[in-house]
Every structure is written in structure tokens, then in C-alpha cells.
Amino acid sequence: MSINEQALGKIVHDLQTKLQEATRMVASVQAQIQSREREKRLSELTNKELSALQPETVTYKSVGKMFVQEPLPELTKELTERASEMEQDMAALEKKRIYWERNKTEAQGNLGELVRQIQQAQAP
Template structure:
């Protein structure tokens, strides 16, 4: 009987570890998605503001702690590419989030089922 209890304890421990990892990964991926959404919004807003300027307007882009002069069309093109890149990143991260949420749900279900079986064994 003690071997069975040890085996059950190890299974419960493994399921709990899997659940914790999945929960941590879901939170991490959601934070990454939020970061990409923020970057995308900033790029879109900047591009919107730049679109109201005359094409000859002198513009600068930030590079580290300095600014480099860049023609307006190139700057708006770069911002548009960044928005497209953020969309692709968010789509990939959303797939990861779905994967980890599925793992989390599966681990929760397995853990609850195992606990019910243990309770049923101890009560009979």
C-alpha cells in the first residue's frame, strides 16, 4: 500500500509542477502579447502623426541615445513594417498562449480526476 501512496504522491507532484509551469508560461506569453500590442499602437500613432506632415519635413529617428535624420517616407515605411512585424509576432504568441492554456486545462483536469480517485479510494 505504501508503494501505491508514494506513486500517487509522485503523480500528484508531477501534475502540480506541470500546472504551475503552464500557468507561468501563459502569464509570460500574455505579457509578451501586451508588449507587442503596445509597440504596435505606438508605431501606428507615430505613423498617423507623421502622415499629417509635409513630405519635405525634416524628421529624425531615435537610435539609442541619439537621433539620426531620416527622410519622412522612409520613416513612415519603417513604422508600417514594424506594425506588420508586430502583427506576425502577436499571431505566433497567440498560438503559444493557446497551446499553454490547453496544457494548463489538461493538467487541471488530470489533477482533479486523480484527487477524486484518491478520495474515492480512501472513503471506501
């Protein structure tokens, strides 16, 4: 194997590794976004149900395996804040997803271009 073939093999390996990592990170970030969306939706639905109650209604929130009495206004405020936090998290995760998608596309393009160049060099 010549030096060019060894260098070429290393470049191909590096590009494949970069592509696999980017693909894995895109999937991971998308799963995190879905989780945040689910949590936000749950907070919003719970808040919607609580808004139908009288302000003096006794309410409880889950803390681990137990329930703690919590005044309704504080509980609704907490749920609203949680939904807002999830929205901010999703915006940050969306930026990460775009970054990793760009890396993935770049690695695919580079790998495809390298394969085309190899095929052209081998063609008589």
C-alpha cells in the same frame, strides 16, 4: 508508505509542477502579447502623426540616446513594417498562449480527476 502511495505522490507532484509551469508560461506569453500590442499601437500612432506632415519635412528617428535624420517616406515605411512585424509576433504568441492554456486545463483536469479517485478509494 507503500509503493502505491509513493507512485501516487510522484504523480501528484508531477501534475502540480506541470500546472505551475503552464500557468507561468500563460502569464509570460500574455505579457509578451501586451508588449507587442503596445509597440504596434505606438508605431501606428507615430505613423498617423507623420502622415499629416509634408513629404519634404525633415524628420529624425531615435537611435539609442541620439537622433538621426531620416527622410519622411523611409521613416513611415519603417513604422509600417514594424507594426506589421508586431502583428505577426502577436499571432505567433497567441498560438503559444492557446497551447499553454490547453496544457494548463489538461493538468487541472488530470489533477482534479486524480483527487476524486483518491477520495473515492478512501471512502468506505
